[in-house]
Amino acid sequence: MKPIVVLGSGLAGYTLVRELRKLDRDAAITLVSRDSGDYYSKPMLSNALAQGKTAESLVITVAAEMAKQLNFTLLQHTEVLGIERERKQLQTSAGVIAYGRLVLALGADPIRLPLQGDASDAVVSVNDLADYAKFRAAIESTTRVAKQIAIIGAGLIGCEFANDLASAGYVVTVIDPTAYPLSGLMPEQAGQQLLAPLAELGVTWRFGAAVKAVNKSSSGYALTLTDDSILHADLVLSAVGLRPRIELARKAGLTVNRGIVVDAQLRSSDTDIFALGDCAEIEGRTLPYVLPIMHAARALARVFAGEDMRVEFPAMPVVVKTPAHPVAVVPVARDAPGAWQVMANGHGIKLGFVDTQNQLRGFALTGAYAAERSEMAKQLSTK
Template sequence: MFKQIVIVGSGLAGYGVARELRKLDAEIPILMLSADHGGFYSKPMLSNALSSGKTPDTLLNSDAAQMAAQLKIVIRPYCRVAALDHLKKELILTDGENILYDRLVLALGADQVRLPLSGSGAGKVLTVNDLDDYRKFRAELDGKKRVSIIGAGLIGCEFANDLALTGHHVDVIDIGTQPLGRLLPPASGVFMQKRLENVGVFFHLNTSTNSIDQVQEHLCLTLANGNSIESDVVLSAVGLRSRTQLAAAAGIPVNRGIVVNRFLQTQVNDIYALGDCAEVEGKVLPFVMPISHAARALAATLAGQPTSVHYPAMPVIVKTSSCPAVVSPPDFGVNGAWNVEEDENGIKALYEDDAGNLIGYALLGEATKERNSLTARLPAVLQ
């Protein structure tokens, strides 16, 4: 009987499912389709590779052939899916080939949001969303000193820290009033900003980038506040958008991500989704820990042991070595308030509900030492 499981995507989510499934079932046929080279690497390491002494080549842990041998699966690199026909249980590739599946796992990831920038240099703006992007970024960076980063969120701040520590002049532009505005309360954002400024990061906050023009060998950014910045390289890091197009075109319900239940199943039988492309009970969580929990649960389900995903408290480590930070963002649907304690060595911000229960935290500097004890007091993200 035909029982092939097809995984579309070779990132942490796709490989996580394949690896966990192999622990449970050594025989079931698994085919992985990868839009790129299909090698395995740690995507989170891209944003601090420079200061860690890593190159694009050394970041790659194993190529597709090595991963296929290790996991005893078939991997097809540079293989793009154009359409999905769930009635025929069939994938149509861009070259017209048809691939049948018994069960399908969508681990499609997310795309970097691209701003609609104007100017003769707008096409030079880079994003880093995978190893190939990072390879291009490093090539463009070679011999350059001035880098502008659009976006002061998690990825923008991590890259800013990495670049500043390796001798680059870094300008960061953001429409918010502080770095990491979606993760940190105001006082913590100010603390992070000062620490990054101490290593040479320049913030341009409460403004946006209107245009980018090529001026000889350089790029000139014109900001909404009237200021301008001259730069050699411009990196955009303004957020991610789940890849939902394939599912939506096939009639599978999508919202911010591909809508799945606690078993990570879409509203179409035998089609599952996880990782950056999936929305589980209204939550899209593009972080390592939820992806790992989802991969284990889905592997068990695919192996014949239906298992709903459970998300415990999952703090996020911000890789800004100049200002170590661990954040467990509160569910802001819960009424509460931040309580902040700060000294010159760190800042502890606790979000407590009206009954005094700990709902979230932001720990910076020396306060990160309290991560384990505080995490034990947090509620689960999904019971």
């Protein structure tokens, strides 16, 4: 029997293999990854520096040990180049592999802004262990005592890095064309709560301007902003979002949109090919977070075990790891009918999004109120 082949050794790939093994000890499973396949927690990448972590120390279990524990065939450092759906086989950098069922857990690529300047290639982003190793090496190679780091983007990852780097003693500037932090997730009243606590840590905010160009300068880099001001930095970190890896699926003729389109059984437009994690678009939604991946992996394992299972997502608050001012949010679509209401104020802010039927549809909790996220999630109406 041809194996279940899982492409990708991130949280999605590994959680699925773990869930499959709980239900079937003997199924043949092959895991293919273009990286080392070492198991680590990606959310740790944005708060590892203040803890002095190296890329090696973030590895929880090395790939060979994972393969032994979970009894799968490991093909590490192997890039999948194409999917031949009719023959049910993959073209890889290590030759051809046959599959019975195929799971795409390919993750997402950091979006690269089209920046001008002779140092635009020097802008780094951190999306995996290898990126983190390069990022650390780049920071360590600068000789200045108070190292200056410019972060492009005040979204979740930008804010988390800002908090972490400022706590570790770096001089941080965050640049974003919007008006306040986390503007893609929550309303201004909530986002503004982060301004002072992070500024106290040493973060300088630059809103209302985007980065246009990055050039080499005598002491590092000079960033030109859209308001023509110039900012100097020893390192430039881009945190402007991720784009699902859909190219392999698109070339193979699978239906893709923003992500690889799958139904509630995680099945793509080919009945033997499935997708989950950051690369997938599940019933119209991309959900690039840990909790949805766990739910999807559990559901897919049960589909493979022959159950008529469909993934259902409960309310899943997004937790922003900014210890200077914690945040938990269940976002709502910008055009959702209803209004944000202040439910409490004083130790941060507690906002609820109430729809036209007076039902709670989302919330934004900052500061001390972030601890109430589980309680608030129970009150959410999902109908």
